[in-house]
Amino acid sequence: MKRNIVIAVVTAAALVGGGTATALAVGGDDDDSTSVTRTDDDREDRGEDRSDDRDGDGDDDTARAAAPGGVTAAEAITAALKHTPGTAVSAELDDGSWEVDVLAEGGTWHTVRIAPDSGKVLGAQKDDEDDAAEVRAALKGASVTAEDAAKAAAAKGTVVSVDLDDDGDDRGWEAETRASGGDEQEWSVGLTTASVTTDHDDD
Incomplete structure (x- = not known):
């Protein structure tokens, strides 16, 4: 049954x-x-x-928000350049670590990962990029480095990324900051004066 x-x-x-x-x-x-x-x-x-x-x-913003703090963007760039000498072109807090792109002597690109809580180098790898000439041309005559730009933008909030904008006539550094409340804002930093202005492209 x-x-x-x-x-x-x-x-x-x-x-x-x-x-x-x-x-x-x-x-x-x-x-x-x-x-x-x-x-x-x-x-x-x-x-x-x-x-x-x-x-x-999670997306990149979630990863950045969850990452431990302590090491600033400027400090991460300094640590990366000590490991891999050259010109820092960008730094971003992504996937739990700082990733700093360095254009080394001879035109080779390297990505150096920095621990955001200790500043130690987690690893480095050589990248296959071919825009070294364009980057060097954009930085010709510049007196403000990526580290300088990060320090200048830090007055606006916690810097989570800084990157070289080498397109068009308005070349300069682009920095993204996060306020204590979580709001994010993008800024433009001059290549010769380190002046920080609102990035109107973000609007």
Whole structure:
């Protein structure tokens, strides 16, 4: 005789590998049943998976907001240049670390990763970029470095990125800051005066 009833019975509680096991018996027919055993470790694994999914789904702004602080953009640039001498062209707090792009002697590009809580070099890699000539042309006659621009923009908030804008006639540094309330603002920093103005392109 077939029964269309689902019976869930807690049949046993035992210690399995240091955790608690719960046995569930689920049946729809007399002759067809399925037994599922779950342990505390399984539950913990599922919780970790959900946490990993949340971490992986965030955008750059979320990653920057979650990153530990302490090391400023200017300090990250200084640390990167000490490791890889050259000209810093950009610095961004991304995926839990500062990433500083350096144009080294000979026109080779390098990305240096800096820990935002200690200032230590986490790693460096050579990049295949071919715009060294354009960058050098944009910086010709400039007296304000990326580090200087980061320091100047810091008066407006916490700097989370600084980058060289070498397009068009209005060349200069672009800096992004975050206020204590979380609001973000982009600024333009001059290549010769370090003057900080609102980036109207952001508007």
